[in-house]
Amino acid sequence: MSDRFPLFPESATKLAREIDALYFTALGITAVFSLLIAVLVLYFAIRYRRRSEDEVGKPEKGGLWLEIVWSAIPLAILMGMFGWGAKIFFEARRPPSDAVAYYVTAKQWMWKFQHPDGRREINDLHVPLGQTIKLVMTSEDAIHSFFVPAFRVKMDVLPGRYTTLWFRAEKAGTFRLFCTEYCGTEHSFMRGSVVVMEPRDYEAWLGNRTLGPQRVATGEELFAQLACDTCHRSNSAAQAPILDGIFGKVEKFADGSEVLIDENYLRESILNPGAKLVEGYMAIMPTAQGRLSEEELLQLIRYLKSLGEEAPAEPETAGSSEGPAEEQGS
């Protein structure tokens, strides 16, 4: 197919192949039924064409059993479609456990990305080939939606909440990124790309980046700045829960409910500490509402996630003296 007139999007993930298979099946069903109806309608309309002014149609035949059959067949097909679709959907919504988190902040009208090592870029996201990537996304203003057609992934990006999306690219290359939730004047230009690189090239790319002057404080610095460590010290069990290694655990709350500690929970606890109180503690934590930007909040959450991991998994701490920030444009 020529470049000017492609009819089908390229496909670069396993999910893409699965969705295509389902799509072609659905397309086949659509084509068969549409053609069947079209042919029958035309055939009957010609075959039983009115011959004389006074002619009337023959009384109805068939009746109930026909109705049952042609309700049951579509129903069965539809349930099959539903089941197949649901299977793919759940897979698409559940990141595999080996996923590496990248952070996305959407803003009218740009995409801001942050790599696990703290490096940041705008509109283009570079990722290594073959790695499972999980995006943790939030918006600074309107609702946006992250869409990479070649990966067949899409997820809305909301203010005040983290949504996630994952993919594992199987092909190196540059793939289009669109915003698909209408978000204002320049919505059509809220585009970018996901650049999938061979792991070696990715390392080289990371190493080559010159680091920009502006930097966002690291999570560790913020933790100290906001005086979180006065209560959440790993050696004081008295005032607040120890945060080491809590990410991914299920926490029990004063009201008896249980919640999985994920980004959304951490966000809520930082901004609205009273919302869910861990069993055995008092509601004494101050809110950080208004004191953190979306990006700082992400840094902080990233830091909390790193607590309790064996090695200093995130090289950020090591290189933080130079600052991890690289921001073009803004």
Place this chain on the structure above:
Amino acid sequence: MSTQVAKADRRRTHYLNADFGVKSWLLTRDHKRIALLYLISVSLFFLLGGLMAVFIRLELVTPAGDFVQAGTYNRLFTMHGILMVFFFLIPSVPAVLGNFLIPLMIGAKDLAFPRINLASWYVYTIGGLFTLWAVLQGGVDTGWTFYVPFSTTYSNTYVIAVGLGIFITGFSSIMTGVNFIVTIHRMRAPGLTWFRLPLFVWAHYATSLIFILGTPVLAITILLLAAERMFHIGIFDPALGGDPVLFQHLFWFYSHPAVYIMILPTMGVMSELVTAFARKRIFGYKVMAFASVAIAILGFLVWGHHMYVSSQSPYAGMIFSVLSMLVAVPSAVKVFNWTATLYEGSVSWETPMLYALGFIGLFTIGGLTGVMLATLGIDIHVHDTYFVVAHFHYIMVGGAIMGFLGGLHFWWPKITGRLYPIFWSKFGAIVIFLGFNLTFFPQFLLGYMGMPRRYYSYPDDFQVLNVMSSAGATILGIGYLIPVIYLIWSMRYGKRASANPWGAVGLEWETHSPPPTFNFDEPPTVDHEAYEYTKRKESRVE
């Protein structure tokens, strides 16, 4: 056309010449005159919405955003959506054809509340003029879906004014709905039991249920939106503890059923056309009647299929997906039943029938692509792309408008007492069908390629398909003008129509064309099933 030109009876008084002057129209309580007032209003809104579609398609001929500016484009597609949905599609079939025909079809003199009926037209018109005023002030750029927090916080256009216009118009829907329901319950001719009602009446009954159950939710949603925008009370704004997804739930809780407001009445029209031009009782009458009601009720339970990737829980998505599949069944059954009605019928290819046959094809494609969208896995990829745009145009333009035009052509002789030219009317129907497919079919491909909706500029490789779509839109636009011209022409120069030019059954064909002010010379009684085509009907009047 099986023309039986009536012997000219120029002195007979009918609803059109019973009274003269502007005042007699603006103060009329005759449902037939009110239907014509509505016809004029909805046609004007259709024209305006169509004009905006022209600008939209012109912009999309080239990939660069070079015809209008981004802000203008966003206002254009927003107003296009709002005018078409709230001011054309929702009122068109019920307020024009429903208003005109329901009393005739059930043998009543008028609707139950003639004054409320007139008031509903005024409310509609005031809401419409108010909205147009807001557009002239600067319009609105949020999309017809008004998603927050864009519409409450980031858009500095006339969100509240336009919302108010829609809010006002909503009351006309509610009035119409109540009027239809009471009329259908209380004013049926002796002998006209529920299961002898024409399916057109059943379809309007189901639609009226949605009008009165759904529209208040829309009204509340708009009020909340306005309150949030003015006072930032924090229902939707996450910075204040609100939930932006809540708005989507409220919005679609009305707007999904509203989709059925747009299509159910047209399905009623289809049933009338298919039986009349196959001269045969419709296949599975009762199933068809119940299917309308089932669609109306199930339609309230599937709003979440617009929100699979909105952060709604995947389990909720699953439930909405299953329910959406269930709604598809009665719709499929309707298509099968229309098709089966043609079998061993006596099919004539009159103009309304051309629209009906076209409708069946387009509606089938629209419906099946809807099933694709309801399928969880596929929707991840095509949600908010041109695939969706193509799908809803197949339903709303291919379905609802084809149905509206088909109905208008079917009952035109009854409404005006005149016939229209056969050649031009068939030619128009064919041009519309072809133009429609050329416009919207390429959009399915664009959507799967990944072109997002509401883009005024797009990557170069999408251009060929966009140019095809714009070319189709030109043909479609011309297609729509053809009926406008000859229908207006026919009002003065068309041949006079007999009471029953198609040889159809139904009470509306048993009175004069055009009918007298109180519809029937003598109150009719009914002693047979609907669509009893065992013998050729001779009309009782001339």
